[in-house]
Every structure is written in C-alpha cells, then in structure tokens.
Amino acid sequence: MTKEVSATSTEQNKPAGTDEPPAVPKLPHGLFAETVRQAPIAIAITDNKANIAYINKAFTDITGYTSKESIGCNQSMLSHKQTPRKVYDELWSNLEQQIPWRGLLLNRHRDGFPYLAELTIAPILNLEGETTHFIGMHRDITEVYRLQQQVVDQKLLIETVVDSMPVATILMDETGRIVLDNQAYKKFHSDLGLREPLTIFLEILQEDMGDEWGQLKNQGLGFRNREVRYDRGGKHGPRWFSCSGTWFSQGDGSVDTFFKQNAHSYLLLTLDDITQQKKNEAEIRFNALKALMAEEEKIQSLKETLLGAMHHIQGPINLLSAAKTMMERRGAERQNPALLDILDQVLAAGEESLDRLKQCIPEVEDVAMSMVNINQILHECIVLLTQRMLSAGIVIDWKPTPILPMVMGLENRLRAMFKQIIENAIDAMNQSGVDKRELRISTWPDGELVHVCIEDTGPGIPESLNFKVFEPFFSTKSGGGRRHSGMGLTMAQEVINQHMGLIRFDPSYHYGCRVHIQLQTHAQHHTGQRPYAYG
Secondary structure: OHHHHHHHHHHHOOOOOOOOOOOOOOOOOOHHHHHHHHOOOEEEEEEOOOEEEEEOHHHHHHHOOOHHHHOOOEHHHHEOOOOOHHHHHHHHHHHHOOOOEEEEEEEEOOOOOEEEEEEEEEEEEOOOOOEEEEEEEEEEOHHHHHHHHHHHHHHHHHHHHHHHOOOEEEEEEOOOOEEEEOHHHHOHHHHOOOOOHHHHHHHHHHHHHOHHHHHHHHHOOEEEEEEEEEOOOOOOOOEEEEEEEEEEEEEOOOHHHOOOOOEEEEEEEEEEEOHHHHHHHHHHHHHHHHHHHHHHHHHHHHHHHHHHHHHHHHHHHHHHHHHHHHHHOOOHHHOOHHHHHHHHHHHHHHHHHHHHHHHHOOOOOOOOOEEEOHHHHHHHHHHHOHHHHHHHOOEEEEEOOOOOOOEEEOHHHHHHHHHHHHHHHHHHHOOOOOOOOEEEEEEEEEOOEEEEEEEEOOOOOOHHHOOHHHOOOOOOOOOOOOOOOOOHHHHHHHHHHHOOOEEEEOOOOOOOEEEEEEEEOHHHHOOOOOOOOOO
8 A cells, every 4th residue: 555655656756758658547437428428519320321320419409309210210311402412422522531521511300490500420440440330410500600691691781782882981990901992982093093092081181180080089989071172183173072980999800809808990981072063163163253353353453553653653752852851951041942842842742642542552351361272272273264374375284282281371362372473474475486385383292381383484584583573563574465563473472471481483494484482381380480491
C-alpha cells in the first residue's frame, strides 16, 4: 500500500519533459453506449447497405420514428423525395471512398411534414480496413434555415428597393468604406467625371457644416436638405444636389465580440439631383439680376458722372484758390479788393456747387455680409455676358475648382466687380488687331484664401501702368465707340478693400492681361487679417 502511494507520488512529481505518457484513467464500462444513447443529436448506425441497426432517443424526437418502426428499415425511409439526385450521388461517392460526407437533406417527419436536416455520415471500418457500418448524425435546422432565408430575403428586398430609388444612396462605415450604394450613385461616376464622387461630397459638406458635422456624428443625429453646388467647368454647367444624412450605430457581427458590445457607426447619405429645379430658379434669378444690375449700372454711371463733374470743377476751384492766396500775400497797396471779393464769391459758388453735386451722389445702402459662393457669382457673370462674348467672337474657358470654400462678403458688390473686370477684358479683346480672342477664368483654394484668375488675349497693360490704372479717372481704353470714365478699376479696388482682399495685374504674363484676385474665406475673414500676396 505504501509502495503504491509512493509510486503514485513519484508519478505526480515527475518533472516535465519526460518521454513516458501520463497514465490514462479507464472509462466506466458502457459509457460509450450511454453517450450515444443520451446524445442531444440524432444518431443512427446502419449496415453498409444503409439499413438501420440502431437509433438513439434524439433520433426519435427529431424524426418521430421509434426503434420498432425504424430498425431494419433502410435510411431512405426518411427522404422527402425532393432532394436532388446529385446530392445522393455525391454522398455515396464519398462513402465508397471512405470519406465522411457533410451536407443538407430534405427529410420527412413520421407525421408527413418536411424538415431540413444537417447531416454528417461517416464510414465505420473493421481491422482489415473494410466498411462494415455507417454512423449518421443529423439535426433539424428548419427554423435556423427559415431565419437565415428571412435575413437573406430582407437584405435582397432592401438592396432592390435602394437600387431602384431615383435618389443616389450610399451607406458608409466609420472608416469611409462604402458598404452599400445604388445604381443612381454609380451613375455619378460618368456624369460628374469623378472616380469616387462620395469623397467630393463629403469634403464639400464638411467644409460647409464645419463643427456641426462632428457634433451631429457624435450624437448619432442627422441633417436634411443641405444644398451642394458642384462646378465641373468647361462645357458642363453647375450641378446642384440636396444632401441628407443620418448617423447610426450597429453591433459588430464578428465572433470575437460575441460576449461583449462593440458597435460601429455608419452614415446613410442620400444625394438628390435638384439641378433642373435650380436651373428654373436661376432663370428667374437671372432675369431679376439683369434688372437689378441694369439699375445698379445706371446708378454707378450717374455716380461716375457726378464724380467726374466734381473732379473737373475742383481743378479750376483749386486754381482760383491759389490765385486768391497769391493776391492776399501781396502788400496792401498792390491788392485789388474788388477782385478779391469776386474771387471769394466765385470760390463760394464753386464750393456750394461741389456740395450740391456731392449730395446728389447715390448712397450705397449698408448690407450685412453673408456667405458667398465665388464660383456661382462668376458663373452668373459669364451667363450675363455670354451674348456680348458671342458677338465679339470670344471663346470662354471656365475652370472652377469644384470644392471652393465660401467667402464672407457683399454678393451684389462682388458680382458687379467681377462683371466690370470681365467687361474690361471683353473690351480689350474687341479692339481691331486682336485675332485670338480667349477669356480664361479659373478659381482655386489655398489654405484660408480663395483665388480668382481672369486672363484675356487682348493687348495687355504696360507694366509701368499696373498701379496707375487703379487711380480715379485714368483709363487705357480708347476705342469701341464707348465712353470710359476711368472709374471701373477704382471701384473694383474699393470692393476688394471692403473685403480685405488683394487685386493685382501679373507683370510676368505676356499673352494679354492677367488679373489675380485673392479673397479671404469665411473662416479667415473673422480674424481681420489681410491675405498674403503672391510674388
């Protein structure tokens, strides 16, 4: 007894790494038989002809057949006769090669109703390696299959509905990967000339919404009917889209998160093309703009006329004032009181006339600055001047950057300024001797700045006049039968100063005239700092 205990202790304390395997305890007699009998999966043992020799209790529970009703019968008694023949051919081909087979069969319950069986059949071999019996194990997966099909059908239904929607729909995960999209969205690839349109729309929306984008995402909320303008440029007109999005969370279906919550966020985004609606609105808007700008041009013309008159009157008044000063500096014996009195009356009358003219100058109403899309303003100017350009034989090359930050500004004043600069370019190219007539307009962002470049193929401006042209009443225009007051660029400079921007002529451009304009984005505008200039 002591030796046995000692031996056992020696076995237990044997150091790891020895070659002798540990002793395997013997299982109680009949445990294998009880395991098969009590197993919660249907088990049937058949001979090599598939005649049933044994079934367990779970077999009866699933099939409805008792031992008396099944033992001695062929396993085919369970067939519902709707399983394709090729499934059985594959099954027997495996078994003949002594390879276990796993698959699905449509079986029939004893009460007559069908059920789907997930079946595994394996050959049992004797010592000579011959198949003597088969063991089959199966379970009823009818309800599991029904639920799986329900999920598949619902997924297919959702995909069909989404795919047939006339509105572009995209489901995106938190990494930016597209999980689901529809045909309307796929059509954007060719319509917009973009490899992945979603990237552009997300950048535009995030730029437009700013901090609100992150706040809505963190709160699992959404946004509705955010309008996005996309300018492809060239022969393509602007496209408008109404964008709506909703963030939501969904649990992770991976097995490693079975016992813990691990939700992922998704964005469902819809893009509704409202270009036609915007075109209709634009037509009404252009008609109103034409009337508005015609009125503004009349007021501007009146203002320039009055300023010109004041400028011309101020010259003689300055001379008379100088003459009076010179006479007053003479001695008393050389002064002419009568002449001085006349000069005083003339100067007083002149100053009064200047005051009256000044009072007649139309005042510009104070308007609050708002968010302005420079691409839209330039496009409107191009449309308004299209007829003039066609008449002059001018080809327009319009190259806007689709993603352009908004500018905080006075929309009407900016539009009038750009229209004036484009008209200057048209006038320059409409002179005799100018054969190539091309107008190129481009926009692009650069950090906190928005750049506009307007190039024409006219005679250009001498470098020595690049600054003088901004002086009041100075003009390089001489032909065309139109009167030029020389106040156009002066007004343009005034507008640029109001917006804390920069305007300059590029002296390195030798193919006509290039005007470069820099404006601050709405974010930079609030800092009150003027933009830097390009060299």
